[in-house]
Amino acid sequence: xxxxxxxxxxxxxxxxxxxxxxxxxxxxxxxxxxxxxxxxxxxxxxxxxxxxxxxxxxxxxxxxxxxxxxxxxxxxxxxxxxxxxxxxxxxxxxxxxxxxxxxxxxxxxxxxxxxxxxxxxxxxxxxxxxxxxxxxxxxxxxxxxxxxxxxxxxxxxxxxxxxxxxxxxxxxxxxxxxxxxxxxxxxxxxxxxxxxxxxxxxxxxxxxxxxxxxxxxxxxxxxxxxxxxxxxxxxxxxxxxxxxxxxxxxxxxxxxxxxxxxxxxxxxxxxxxxxxxxxxxxxxx
Amino acid sequence: xxxxxxxxxxxxxxxxxxxxxxxxxxxxxxxxxxxxxxxxxxxxxxxxxxxxxxxxxxxxxxxxxxxxxxxxxxxxxxxxxxxxxxxxxxxxxxxxxxxxxxxxxxxxxxxxxxxxxxxxxxxxxxxxxxxxxxxxxxxxxxxxxxxxxxxxxxxxxxxxxxxxxxxxxxxxxxxxxxxxxxxxxxxxxxxxxxxxxxxxxxxxxxxxxxxxxxxxxxxxxxxx
Numbered sequence: 001x002x003x004x005x006x007x008x009x010x011x012x013x014x015x016x017x018x019x020x021x022x023x024x025x026x027x028x029x030x031x032x033x034x035x036x037x038x039x040x041x042x043x044x045x046x047x048x049x050x051x052x053x054x055x056x057x058x059x060x061x062x063x064x065x066x067x068x069x070x071x072x073x074x075x076x077x078x079x080x081x082x083x084x085x086x087x088x089x090x091x092x093x094x095x096x097x098x099x100x101x102x103x104x105x106x107x108x109x110x111x112x113x114x115x116x117x118x119x120x121x122x123x124x125x126x127x128x129x130x131x132x133x134x135x136x137x138x139x140x141x142x143x144x145x146x147x148x149x150x151x152x153x154x155x156x157x158x159x160x161x162x163x164x165x166x167x168x169x170x171x172x173x174x175x176x177x178x179x180x181x182x183x184x185x186x187x188x189x190x191x192x193x194x195x196x197x198x199x200x201x202x203x204x205x206x207x208x209x210x211x212x213x214x215x216x217x218x219x220x221x222x223x224x225x226x227x228x229x230x231x232x233x234x235x236x237x238x239x240x241x242x243x244x245x246x247x248x249x250x251x252x253x254x255x256x257x258x259x260x261x262x263x264x265x266x267x268x269x270x271x272x273x274x275x276x277x278x279x280x281x282x283x284x285x
Numbered sequence: 286x287x288x289x290x291x292x293x294x295x296x297x298x299x300x301x302x303x304x305x306x307x308x309x310x311x312x313x314x315x316x317x318x319x320x321x322x323x324x325x326x327x328x329x330x331x332x333x334x335x336x337x338x339x340x341x342x343x344x345x346x347x348x349x350x351x352x353x354x355x356x357x358x359x360x361x362x363x364x365x366x367x368x369x370x371x372x373x374x375x376x377x378x379x380x381x382x383x384x385x386x387x388x389x390x391x392x393x394x395x396x397x398x399x400x401x402x403x404x405x406x407x408x409x410x411x412x413x414x415x416x417x418x419x420x421x422x423x424x425x426x427x428x429x430x431x432x433x434x435x436x437x438x439x440x441x442x443x444x445x446x447x448x449x450x451x452x453x454x455x456x457x458x459x460x461x462x463x464x465x466x467x468x469x470x471x472x473x474x475x476x477x478x479x480x481x482x483x484x485x486x487x488x489x490x491x492x493x494x495x496x497x498x499x500x501x502x503x504x505x506x507x508x509x
Contacts, residue, residue: 191381194345196370196398196446279346282381 001025002093002104006064008086012053012236014046016064016086018093024109029082034058034073039089044069048076049083053236062086067096084239108139167261170217174265178210182273189273190281199274206270207263214262218255222246225254292357294450294482295319295342300351302337307349311337313505314351321449324476324483326496331488334505336454339486343375343452344368370398374443376472378455380435382427388414388438389423395445413441417471433464440471450482451475457492469495 002018019025021039029045037043044062046054051074056062062069069088077083094100108130113122123141130139182189189202232242300315311334319325319342329335340346341353344365353360360368369375374395382391392410401409414423417437427435436456443451453472457465469492476483485496493499501508 187381188383191383192394193366194369194375194381195395195442196366196373197394198366198370198398201398277346279340282345282377 018090020090029075031073031075037072042069043072045073045087047083047085171261171265178266178269182269186281186284193278203270203274206273207266210266211262214258218258293318294321296354298352301349303349322480325498326493327486327500328493329502333502335486335502343373372449374448374451376443376453376456378458380439387424392441453485
């Protein structure tokens with residue numbers, strides 16, 4: 001097989017695969033209209049999201065890099081990537097990519113694990129056998145390829161980097177808000193201390209406010225994030241990369257991170273407020 | 286705290302307080318004894334150190350040197366929160382009510398520090414406000430009250446923790462003569478009725494001279 005990312009229109013790009021017409025990989029696709037292509041013919045099958053974005057149906061032409069393909073089938077993809085992809089006959093894709101006689105990968109389906117052999121041992125044995133056939137070939141399990149993929153790693157790194165920046169900005173924002181709040185309410189804190197509130201109680205009061213800010217920020221952030229995902233899922237340029245599903249684990253993680261950010265951001269203002277001298281605080285204008 | 290043999294309610298020994306790295310000396314060695322149930326007025330010119338003395342007596346600040354003893358026990362910095370929460374009721378010239386809380390909520394705030402439950406807090410706060418003639422102003426916010434009413438709410442708040450000592454720093458400083466007289470009547474009435482110690486800082490001679498014991502401060506020292 002071959003895969004590449006190509007521009008289909010100025011606004012829409014897609015992952016394009018080249019497959020043989022008898023590959024077992026068709027088994028994972030569900031055709032909503034039409035059927036599979038034939039080797040040697042300028043035909044293509046496309047995912048349902050891409051078909052919707054391009055407003056294409058079976059029989060319509062699909063122009064890629066100056067070559068025209070007839071859409072033979074439209075399939076439903078299980079993932080956003082699949083649903084936004086184009087699949088061509090391998091020979092057509094090799095020609096389109098100037099990779100005649102070459103492939104970027106070979107997908108191999110293993111037989112079930114023989115009884116009496118561990119799955120891990122079986123996989124290692126299969127990897128060694130495949131690598132022995134073509135010297136220099138690197139055989140990887142599909143799951144390893146998905147997780148160790150350079151693009152996936154890069155995407156994860158970008159996502160984590162962006163999230164880290166957002167978290168730092170969020171923490172600084174709450175810390176600034178709480179520092180301002182403590183400053184503006186210095187006299188009130190002085191009053192509380194004068195009438196017997198202990199330092200820790202003032203600290204708890206300020207930390208509670210910071211935590212509430214973090215919690216409210218988490219709810220707003222989840223709402224804004226969900227709305228953003230919905231928007232991205234409708235944009236032709238991004239919808240093949242975006243999934244709108246939010247799992248309870250994601251929601252809980254988001255809320256936990258927001259609340260922890262609130263607690264961290266409130267720590268210094270709370271400490272500062274709690275350790276104000278009552279007399280100095282009461283004199284504050 | 287360090288146990289002592291004699292037990293006046295409040296005692297200060299060689300009390301000094303300076304600011305700005307010692308360049309400003311607010312108190313320059315004050316010795317004073319106050320017994321339980323005393324009504325004491327402290328007067329002096331502006332900047333004489335009278336408010337500083339009250340702040341140190343009330344545990345709002347720590348001395349630069351010298352000691353403050355409560356019932357014979359020397360107060361350390363770590364004792365002050367508890368001392369203020371349980372033994373002291375403060376009344377200030379500027380009232381210092383929390384603007385976002387109603388009158389009855391303001392009175393409940395000191396009881397939060399003592400861990401009182403909500404029902405008891407509300408009940409006691411209402412009783413105190415009724416006692417001070419504010420039964421019709423329970424739900425009002427400070428900005429909806431007159432100056433005299435605000436000071437009465439502040440007095441109710443100062444009594445909320447059932448303190449043994451009431452300390453008032455210029456309690457009539459922001460009031461007209463009618464309200465001043467009313468507030469002083471209330472404070473002296475409370476002192477008599479409850480047998481509390483009352484320490485008032487004032488620059489008004491009439492108020493100072495009306496107290497059974499009058500201490501004059503000048504340049505950080507007690508005048509004899």
